Amino acid sequence: MESAEFHRARKKLSKTQKEIAELLGTSIKAIHSYEQGWRSIPPHVERQMYFLLSRQRELHEKAPKPCWTVKKCPPSRKKKCPAWEFRAGKMCWFINGTICECQARKNWKEKMVVCKKCEVMSQLLV
Incomplete structure (x- = not known):
């Protein structure tokens, strides 16, 4: 997952950087770093983002x-x-x-x- 994709996913989830940091169990500084491309997004964070997107999708769309x-x-x-x-x-x-x-x-x-x-x-x- 690249920084732009991470940012789009967060926006799609309608979460602030602070809210997504809390959901992911990480710091807001880490979220800033992911979105700015200063830090690579670890697999466990990427996986959690996709999980949250999948749950949102099933709530709002046909499974x-x-x-x-x-x-x-x-x-x-x-x-x-x-x-x-x-x-x-x-x-x-x-x-x-x-x-x-x-x-x-x-x-x-x-x-x-x-x-x-x-x-x-x-x-x-x-």
Whole structure:
């Protein structure tokens, strides 16, 4: 997540920098630094922002379809995927080890490259 995307997400959540700092359990200085691009946004903060956006989306919009429906995953792939195991198809991007594009990713950064291009998560970023 880049600084501009972080700023847009905070605005979309209708939160001040102070309010988002409290929600994320961090300092307002950290929020300033993220938005100014002085500090990289840690994976746990990025993940929490996406989580908050997903919850807001489900409150105000039609709930998204599970990822296995959107991606038309065959039963053999679904059985290996943690999103299927935990019935988290609307939040597959939140779970490490999902079998997106036919393989699990090694870390959060690699996973986000794939997830941000996916129609399941892309709705959060609009």
